[in-house]
Amino acid sequence: MCALCGVLGGDGHWTDAAARPGIFTRNVDSLERRRERLHRVACAQRVLSQLGLTLSDWQGVSYVLSTPTGKTEIIDNLAHLWSTAEKLAGRPCDPLDPALIRRLEAGRG
């Protein structure tokens, strides 16, 4: 288990904590880790809601991605989020999609 991130089998995705000097990591303690995960869910949800999907934290170690009809997948980190989201949504999740960009801009107010 990684001493820094406290996640069993943490696979060192670049957005996660890494136990190496000089590597940028935000998860400095357990409270910070928790806060970071919740913030990550909120950030991802802002985009996923445009695709009809819902993301939630699962026990502080994984994430649960769901469709409105109840289809559910568990993912470990952001490396798997978008490919899984595409599978569940049945369409590409493209950040360069003009319609998605417009909706995000509108939501920002």
Next chain:
Amino acid sequence: MVDPTPVNLLTGFLGSGKTTLLQRFLADPAFSDTAVLINEFGEVGLDHHLLERIDETTVLLQSGCLCCTIRGELSSAIKDLHARRAREEVPFFRRVIVESTGLADPFPILSTVQADPVLKHHFRLGNVITTVDAVNGLEQLICRPESAKQVAVADRLILTKTDLADTKTVNVLTREIRRLNPSAPLWRSAEGTLDADALLTHDLFALAEKSDLARHWFAEEMSARHDHPNHSLDHDINRHGDRIRSFALTFDETIDWTMFGIWLTMLLNRHGAAVLRVKGILNVKGSQTPVAVHGVQYLVHLPVHMAAWPSNDRCSRLVFIVDGLDPAVIERSFCAFLGLKGTGRSNGETHSLAR
């Protein structure tokens, strides 16, 4: 934890002088403890015989081109070196250089080092060094997609055989190289000595300890912006290489790291093949010092927390090299995701398509 051993990739089109450069590296006493993996594309391991100094730690990969057939073999070869070093069956080495075939796509080689579940704990990626032949390089860049890609992903560029080409040819080639990759330092191998240390060791990882290196990291790109502020998206689009474009985004506002991760992972999931390179220094919200990020296609290096800002400039700066993507859409998407208003600067500065 023992520092991971850096793995440098030496790439470049056929006949561009990779092996000659490798010999020069190995002649430097500072790099005598370097293991070399050579990928041969042919029946005879000619290059191997040229590299006599590294006998025991040279592993010849002869099953074909690295990019399509022997990622597994590359992984096995590096693991084998690692095991033999641990058993003291080969001289101790502090660095590995992989010399790829001239036709190899660099990305699978890089991803092998970073993604392999065993290798990633013992090795890390170092600089990608690309050689370009001054005599034939321009034609190769125009006609061969592999060549353009090798230049685009390079951290260091070496223009070889400049003594055999006329000045005009070299200048035109240099401009084309700069268009594909504005930020990598460019050396001319025929002119004086090559600084092997700067080529091999001044990499992303070193930024954590030596913030002054960041100046070099962006120096070329920044000077190109200032020299050619009006360089635009418009140029001859009749060549395949013109799909590859570089541009820089600059933001005064601080960046939300989490949202940045959401955006970049989403972008690379869908367009990773077209994002040949992204690198940047970010002013991250809540962090006093900058964070350096560096990615090649689907692969992103672990972000480095730099010791200090290299100058008084606190702007976040991202440099992209993309194949067929629209820089304006990327910027708009970035702003929409990150909740930024955009820079409001003139087009020439914000989107500067550095050369």
